[in-house]
Amino acid sequence: MGKGQQTRQAILGQALVLSSECGLSGLSIGLLAEKSGMSKSGLFSHFGSKEELQLAVIREAQDRFAEVVVRPALKERRGLARLRAMVRNGIVWTQKINLPGGCPLMSAALEFDDQPGAVRDAVESSQRDWRRTLVNAVRIAMDVGELAADTDPEQVAFEIVGISLATQQGQRLLRDADAEQRAMRAFERLVRDYLAVPS
Template sequence: MKVDGRVERGEQTRRQILLRAAEIASVEGLEGLSIGRLATELEVSKSGVFAHFGSKEELQLATIRAAAKIFATRVVEPASTAPPGLARLELLLAGWLEYSERRTFPGGCFFYAVQAEFDARHGRVRDTVAEYGRRWNDLVRTTIEDVPDLAVDPAQLAFELIAFLEMANVQSVLHDDPDAYTRARTAVRSALERATRRP
């Protein structure tokens, strides 16, 4: 079936808007987004941007969903190619560190940035950010649960591992620490060795 050229161009414009919106939000937060700014930067009309989203809140929600899709492509999907167990967990954690270190988003981890922005607020945007945070926490925990012969509580280990990842992100982004990701990889490796009783 042939796709209408106008529809395809519209979808391409929407993708471009959301990618730029996610890049901005990773640095300035979701409140830093505006239809006027995106229109100017992408050289499209304000009415054209507005037609895609209708309001700032809808733009913010769409930006979160777009960032989640990128995160899944860069971090979750590659790890899922490994069989359940330690190899998948290691791939998942390594993928997150690479996603942050290589600046998939210029501000580091998109979700770390927007969680800090919305953690004490109320509303649809905050609830959506929180939901994606829960999904990530649950994914790490359930991936840990598939590792045989664990010597620790999976929920506790998930908490600690995610803390290592997020600390690397903030130390790199905020303090420009060149050793942040190396330290995080060392911490992750040590935690997994203890958890699996590997020599």
Template sequence: MWGVKVDGRVERGEQTRRQILRRAADIASVEGLEGLSIGRLATELEVSKSGVFAHFGSKEELQLATVRAAAAIFVARVVDPAMAAPAGLERLALLLDGWLAYSEERTFPGGCFFYAVQAEFDARPGRVRDQLVELDARWHALVRDTAADVPGVGDPGQLAFELVAFLELANAQSVLHGDQRAYDRARAAVRGRLADFRR
């Protein structure tokens, strides 16, 4: 055929990188980004330390790549399905429900990856914090802009603030207290808040 020949070593390298980052994101969601180490990942994935190091070069680069990988998983799991819906209340409801399912179904074992790692870096200047700040701002802007497309919403920024607070509290209560009912409460709170705009 006319297809381009793919170097098997390159493909294997990319596959290994994806496996490393997926495992790193799972660990970080429970233990934080500081819990990551090249040695630990090499041992758990049964690859050489030098192989892991070659992909990232430093702990900070590993942390940054892990955040990017988690963001890609989040977008695929939460954002993309909602964006397929028409703009307005349906899209906003899907976005919020998608976030709750992402946390409740433990896409990452520690609940929301970003909720888990933000507290670790919120007062620590540097590239990792900058990346987390940017991603958090993008999420809040997405919820706000999606809310702005709902007829009757007076202050989309305020509504977004309240809705995100419901989501994050459900995640926190579930992770800290093992309270799975928190997701039902958050869904009820979201429905109650959005009911104002269904009339």
């Protein structure tokens, strides 16, 4: 990795931290340059525009999400165990990689849903990816006979996303120490409803 790529990665690390606290639109180039210990223009030349920077931040967040949430879960047994690992990883992943302000993609989803453009498109597709991943995991759990055959995978994914959002709000806004526990309880109740009846 050349010098350019190296500092670019360092910048993106800082950018993730900052955007987790201030949001993707609150992320300013001046402040990011200061935190990164370089000049505004020096930093700017790595991206060419603020929009390009935001897109890079989204890609970086997606990459780390895949690395920290999805990949470890794939090591779990196919079925409910894997789905459960995804949910749990999805709830704690920002703590694990030290993002002090929670998941930037979650905030961005609310920030940009009314701002047409490339950033919105990227945020949308990242959310679709995540829901699709969840749907696949649910389908596998159906295939292995752990979830009922008439389970609606999209519905399950929808509710899991809801649990994650409520958890983030509980943890960060309400400082509720029980939020994570509530989340897992909600998840267990959810899958219990769709458990396959043993024949």
